[in-house]
Amino acid sequence: xxxxxxxxxxxxxxxxxxxxxxxxxxxxxxxxxxxxxxxxxxxxxxxxxxxxxxxxxxxxxxxxxxxxxxxxxxxxxxxxxxxxxxxxxxxxxxxxxxxxxxxxxxxxxxxxxxxxxxxxxxxxxxxxxxxxxxxxxxxxxxxxxxxxxxxxxxxxxxxxxxxxxxxxxxxxxxxxxxxxxxxxxxxxxxxxxxxxxxxxxxxxxxxxxxxxxxxxxxxxxxxxxxxxxxxxxxxxxxxxxxxxxxxxxxxxxxxxxxxxxxxxxxxxxxxxxxxxxxxxxxxxxxxxxxxxxxxxxxxxxxxxxxxxxxxxxxxxxxxxxxxxxxxxxxxxxxxxxxxxxxxxxxxxxxxxxxxxxxxxxxxxxxxxxxxxxxxxxxxxxxxxxxxxxxxxxxxxxxxxxxxxxxxxxxxxxxxxxxxxxxxxxxxxxxxxxxxxxxxxxxxxxxxxxxxxxxxxxxxxxxxxxxxxxxxxxxxxxxxxxxxxxxxxxxxxxxxxxxxxxxxxxxxxxxxxxxxxxxxxxxxxxxxxxxx
Numbered sequence: 097x098x099x100x101x102x103x104x105x106x107x108x109x110x111x112x113x114x115x116x117x118x119x120x121x122x123x124x125x126x127x128x129x130x131x132x133x134x135x136x137x138x139x140x141x142x143x144x145x146x147x148x149x150x151x152x153x154x155x156x157x158x159x160x161x162x163x164x165x166x167x168x169x170x171x172x173x174x175x176x177x178x179x180x181x182x183x184x185x186x187x188x189x190x191x192x193x194x195x196x197x198x199x200x201x202x203x204x205x206x207x208x209x210x211x212x213x214x215x216x217x218x219x220x221x222x223x224x225x226x227x228x229x230x231x232x233x234x235x236x237x238x239x240x241x242x243x244x245x246x247x248x249x250x251x252x253x254x255x256x257x258x259x260x261x262x263x264x265x266x267x268x269x270x271x272x273x274x275x276x277x278x279x280x281x282x283x284x285x286x287x288x289x290x291x292x293x294x295x296x297x298x299x300x301x302x303x304x305x306x307x308x309x310x311x312x313x314x315x316x317x318x319x320x321x322x323x324x325x326x327x328x329x330x331x332x333x334x335x336x337x338x339x340x341x342x343x344x345x346x347x348x349x350x351x352x353x354x355x356x357x358x359x360x361x362x363x364x365x366x367x368x369x370x371x372x373x374x375x376x377x378x379x380x381x382x383x384x385x386x387x388x389x390x391x392x393x394x395x396x397x398x399x400x401x402x403x404x405x406x407x408x409x410x411x412x413x414x415x416x417x418x419x420x421x422x423x424x425x426x427x428x429x430x431x432x433x434x435x436x437x438x439x440x441x442x443x444x445x446x447x448x449x450x451x452x453x454x455x456x457x458x459x460x461x462x463x464x465x466x467x468x469x470x471x472x473x474x475x476x477x478x479x480x481x482x483x484x485x486x487x488x489x490x491x492x493x494x495x496x497x498x499x500x501x502x503x504x505x506x507x508x509x510x511x512x513x514x515x516x517x518x519x520x521x522x523x524x525x526x527x528x529x530x531x532x533x534x535x536x537x538x539x540x541x542x543x544x545x546x547x548x549x550x551x552x553x554x555x556x557x558x559x560x561x562x563x564x565x566x567x568x569x570x571x572x573x574x575x576x577x578x579x580x581x582x583x584x585x586x587x588x589x590x591x592x593x594x595x596x597x598x599x600x601x602x603x604x605x606x607x608x609x610x611x612x613x614x615x616x617x618x619x620x621x622x623x624x625x626x627x
Contacts, residue, residue: 106341108148108366109457111562112459113148113198113458114149114151116150118130118164120500120501120523121138122138123509123513124514126513127519128509128521129176129177132186133178136186139186139193139195146549146553148194148195150196151199151297152198154167154200156169161208162481163494165202166208166209167210168206170286183293184293187293197294197295198345200298200301201283201300203274203306204301205263205271206270207268212229213270216231216270220257227278230270230271230272231259232252234259239251240260246264246265251263266486271308283331296342297342297343297344298343300328303328304348304359305319308321325358325364328364329363333363344364345366348368360394361397366399369459373404373451374404378619379422380589383591384568402456402458403458405444411424411497412463413443413464414440414469414470415472416470418438418439419434420433442609444544445609445621446589446590446609450577450621455562456562456563466544468529470496474495474524478495479492481493499525500525504534505535512525558585560581569588572596577591586601587623588616590617590620590621591619595617595618597616598615598624601625601627602626602627603624604624
């Protein structure tokens, strides 16, 4: 377990970062909702897992129209989660066990309950209050243009005096006007507010959509406009004034690698999520192509890549990898399509070793280390995601990957809430999760949890892993992804339909599934010490 934070070298290039979706991680006060008390109590678990940092999804006051990504106050904590004093204590306690803390900031939009937006609704068109947001007059009795919300339905809502406001997401998430200097100054102050409280990094939501160009009539009108880089240069200048290598992480969905890497230039963001890897099919040539493209995109700007298998917005990869189509895309088309849980779990174990062996940082989404599947049979009445409601159920939404995780016991809430709690978890848990709990898997040799613990420990101890370079192996059969890292490390992932012979090695460090003598079964991965 890490007990000392090294401040001599940047901590993040090869870091393992654990994502906490706070509502579903651990409930400390028994109301059925995860909170800061629950997270604080579980810090020893996270330190023992072997991660370097914890990223917490938005904990700000929010009506929860979009799971906390509709922020009503950027300088406070939602009472359901705790208090600002508790958040400050959490940061202090995390540091004491060697964990860095990363918060989640949402700059594109706020909640319709934010004081600024309430003031904008009360003020007349053209007022300074409305200039903080994107208000426009309609055209021919309709909205200003035909933009669609990312969550489905129109991106404009009309207010009492006839004007319309823009919301690229839910109606309860009005977009800020980032052409307004007051908005830019406000967020710089918010960044300082949290860095002053000791957080080690900021994950930035929906990085590429802040600026809008109304002269264009298509999604590129609000995606990746050139002037957006000036915003993040300002943020970086602020972050660089703080000690301890404060990290800026971008959520950036862009297919153009050159446009993507522009956000990672030395004076902008430090890292960004690798969604192309997350979305890739479980197929050797596809995975290798994504890895090559990722490394090539990061090299010109000397940035460090990251590797992500699941998060709070995407179908859990245990379920995804058990389907005939193992890719991921938004839209809900694959929801409830047949999945082979055993096959998905087997592939997920191999994918974990692959992602942790690649150069750069790696993310672990809560419950991933337990092999949790997507919960696809939630009753419609329990679903809360606006993606489900705004598409009339066509898109199943993201609730299935946000179900509270199991800690112990044989029946729900599986230790998520205290034993004497009477409230039910805010989303219902499956009845067959007892064997997936932390307590159950801690006792089980070879469990997914113990695989993650061992892999993360080796990743910390082995000089070859973390940041660095790879060299592809070309001496293995088709359908195999294999590479060397120096000094003396080889990773082999068998995606072919038959077992393969292992390359020359002096020691098997870790395998995702038991080996057949000196052969690696299909849908399995192994870490080797080279001869």
